[in-house]
């Protein structure tokens with residue numbers, strides 16, 4: 001069956017469908033990873049986006065239950081140069097096309113993804129519509145223009161957990177604020193035996209306090225960080241009280257909470273080989289990335305945040321730390337999934353920060369409350 005991708009600027013790509021037979025509008029972005037298509041399409045940060053893989057052969061190792069980064073993918077479309085329907089991999093349980101059909105996601109193959117990527121690089125990210133219908137270009141333009149803003153915004157509420165749940169461990173208690181979290185973050189905390197409580201995106205500071213965290217992990221998530229001002233206020237309230245580690249959207253929200261500003265990048269960073277320099281050591285790390293927004297460096301002046309990491313390609317901010325409080329964050333993904341695992345040490349750094357904070361504040365706040373309760377019971 002034929003599929004078409006129409007961009008907001010009028011460029012039309014005609015190829016073959018390999019996903020669901022539906023029409024979907026989304027922001028068209030590209031990812032340069034060679035492998036990891038399953039993690040990419042199930043990463044909630046891509047919610048509402050039509051993702052183009054620049055690597056030309058996609059689908060060849062199939063889909064495996066273990067590789068999902070969320071329960072259900074929330075991307076709006078998948079674009080590839082050549083789709084391979086017959087996986088060659090002992091781990092494969094089914095193929096990519098079946099996954100897209102199951103979740104109502106359209107897929108297009110056999111189009112020139114190099115040309116598409118160049119257009120996005122030159123003109124910046126734009127809206128597009130992916131269709132298997134025979135509607136005219138004018139009709140498709142209309143549909144794209146009238147797609148409700150809500151469908152392309154408010155993605156944090158669409159991808160966050162609606163309920164609190166826990167993933168027990170015997171060490172530090174971490175409250176993971178789920179703005180559309182990848183499972184990889186939970187996996188890394190569990191690997192370190194943390195006692196993790198995962199809470200919805202709009203959990204208040206008071207509700208978080210009641211969970212007696214040792215530290216707070218702010219997750220990745222979709223959309224513009226300015227779409228969730230309530231989360232910024234919550235973070236500002238908790239800053240200094242508990243050690244905080246932010247990843248991607250979490251990094252942007254921590255920065256906003258400290259008075260800095262964020263802005264949209266022309267076409268974003270999405271892939272598994274983005275070079276990031278640690279300004280303290282001078283060492284360059286290869287990182288996994290997926291973001292369209294960034295913290296504006298100039299806006300950090302006058303805040304208590306300093307830049308700790310920069311992107312070696314375009315020199316944008318990749319990490320910050322607070323000068324007075326135990327809080328730091330990175331724009332990239334130390335949990336990898338997909339991508340290099342070189343940055344996993346940041347979770348260890350977070351746990352060391354928590355232990356140090358506990359040494360400095362042995363009575364805060366869990367122990368003090370427990371002692372008061374014990375006294376009351378006597």
Ligand SMILES: NC(=O)CC[C@H](N)C(=O)O
Pocket residue numbers: 045219220221222223224225247248249250290291292293294
């Ligand atoms: N992976 C993320 O958390 C992405 C953050 C934000 N949605 C952005 O695109 O910049």
